[in-house]
Amino acid sequence: MLHAVEIPDRIPKERYFDPDFFRMETELLWPRVWQMACRLEEIPQPHDFAEYEILDQSVIVVRTDDMGVRAFQNSCRHRGVRVVTGRGSCDDGFTCPFHGWCYGVDGRNTGIPRRKTFAEHNLESGDIDLVPVRCEVWGGCAWINLDPDAPPLRDSLEPAASILDEWKVESLRSEWWYACRLPVNWKLAIEAFVEAYHVAPTHPQLVIPTRYGRRDSAPFDARAFVDADLQYLRTMSEGMAGMVHADDVRVAEGLRDTELPSDADAAIAAWNRNLNDAVVAWHRDAGHDMPDLNDLAARGLNLEFFQCFPHYFVLPMYSSATAYRFRPLGPEETLMELWSLTRFSDDDRREKPAPPEPWPPDDPRWPPIPAQDFSNLPRQQRGLHAKGFEYMRLSEQMEGHVSNFERVLDGYLAGLPHAALLPAVQQVNVYPFDKPVVDLGF
Ligand code: FES
Numbered sequence: 005m006l007h008a009v010e011i012p013d014r015i016p017k018e019r020y021f022d023p024d025f026f027r028m029e030t031e032l033l034w035p036r037v038w039q040m041a042c043r044l045e046e047i048p049q050p051h052d053f054a055e056y057e058i059l060d061q062s063v064i065v066v067r068t069d070d071m072g073v074r075a076f077q078n079s080c081r082h083r084g085v086r087v088v089t090g091r092g093s094c095d096d097g098f099t100c101p102f103h104g105w106c107y108g109v110d111g112r113n114t115g116i117p118r119r120k121t122f123a124e125h126n127l128e129s130g131d132i133d134l135v136p137v138r139c140e141v142w143g144g145c146a147w148i149n150l151d152p153d154a155p156p157l158r159d160s161l162e163p164a165a166s167i168l169d170e171w172k173v174e175s176l177r178s179e180w181w182y183a184c185r186l187p188v189n190w191k192l193a194i195e196a197f198v199e200a201y202h203v204a205p206t207h208p209q210l211v212i213p214t215r216y217g218r219r220d221s222a223p224f225d226a227r228a229f230v231d232a233d234l235q236y237l238r239t240m241s242e243g244m245a246g247m248v249h250a251d252d253v254r255v256a257e258g259l260r261d262t263e264l265p266s267d268a269d270a271a272i273a274a275w276n277r278n279l280n281d282a283v284v285a286w287h288r289d290a291g292h293d294m295p296d297l298n299d300l301a302a303r304g305l306n307l308e309f310f311q312c313f314p315h316y317f318v319l320p321m322y323s324s325a326t327a328y329r330f331r332p333l334g335p336e337e338t339l340m341e342l343w344s345l346t347r348f349s350d351d352d353r354r355e356k357p358a359p360p361e362p363w364p365p366d367d368p369r370w371p372p373i374p375a376q377d378f379s380n381l382p383r384q385q386r387g388l389h390a391k392g393f394e395y396m397r398l399s400e401q402m403e404g405h406v407s408n409f410e411r412v413l414d415g416y417l418a419g420l421p422h423a424a425l426l427p428a429v430q431q432v433n434v435y436p437f438d439k440p441v442v443d444l445g446f
């Protein structure tokens with residue numbers, strides 16, 4: 005197969021720019037996978053709709069009268085015009101702008117001007133309705149899949165879905181939504197965010213020496229440890245504009261003077277337990293739907309980072325999360341969206357979030373942490389083209405997720421059946437930041 009990963013820790017460079025490889029992804033990957041099409045708060049009311057575009061396909065996602073969500077191919081059955089663009093709200097359904105064919109929010113054709121001028125064979129019932137697309141809801145998002153044979157959404161998101169459900173991910177809403185148009189391949193963009201190996205050189209401000217309480221052989225100093233952790237939380241909060249939510253940082257700052265045991269392990273455990281409890285109490289007092297973080301930890305449900313293969317990510321910390329979505333625009337161009345998600349009370353009625361105007365990667369408005377990641381990416385994309393560069397050399401232990409992700413993709417490109425792909429997809433849906441190369445079963 006073209007540019008396949010033959011040795012797991014070596015990734016051929018052509019995968020990131022060869023138009024033929026990109027065509028294979030367009031034909032064999034994207035039409036077969038579940039894709040996050042919109043956040044549900046974009047379509048809060050019946051008849052609200054949002055268009056989701058992936059490559060040359062466009063899908064209408066619409067809220068139905070019973071608050072369900074349905075999806076249709078965005079193509080008029082008369083002469084193929086895209087029925088909607090962008091998003092909005094409709095009264096009775098959709099009207100094609102060209103000749104005025106009408107469709108209900110259930111996709112059914114509800115009107116054809118000068119109907120009698122068409123021969124019967126072009127008016128066959130069913131044939132003139134919008135073509136339905138599989139659509140399911142999970143985690144505060146509507147998802148679509150263009151493949152009628154794909155496994156159910158939920159199975160395709162495990163084990164991430166079950167862990168995030170316990171964390172009540174569906175209660176999160178967008179606080180902000182940004183987008184970046186990156187001059188790089190979509191996989192290169194993803195792979196800048198899935199390992200910890202880059203953190204010290206790219207984000208030096210996140211390396212805080214006493215954070216784990218032990219600087220060389222110096223005795224443990226609980227106060228220094230707490231201050232270092234607060235500095236880390238503040239840096240993550242400001243640097244990511246909300247991955248650790250500012251509310252949670254304030255809660256942590258309020259605990260600064262709490263007594264801690266003198267033993268290092270006991271002190272760190274007590275600090276983490278106190279902080280979890282305080283965050284939970286703060287959010288519950290504010291009327292938010294908030295899980296018990298210490299209960300999750302006690303049950304071994306760790307808030308790792310989650311990839312919903314292939315293109316949506318949830319990075320939870322305490323009460324809130326950052327989410328990413330990546331969409332290819334061409335072999336060397338990607339739209340990356342970033343959300344800050346947090347919890348609101350039910351009576352907090354927010355406007356529908358509006359899709360962001362994409363900023364370039366060097367826009368001065370980016371918070372420091374993505375700005376640092378974005379500064380590497382265009383250089384990397386250009387560097388890959390060097391004549392003497394053949395393949396990426398991955399750390400088998402620290403950059404295994406990159407390999408696992410690329411090899412699941414190869415499973416799709418090889419046309420493997422869903423039954424073989426599903427366990428492999430589930431292997432990449434949860435990744436501790438230093439995930440090693442794993443056996444995917446093919
Ligand atoms: S193309 Fe839609 S009504 Fe003619």
Ligand SMILES: [Fe+2]
Pocket residue numbers: 196197202203206207373377
């Ligand atoms: Fe980074």
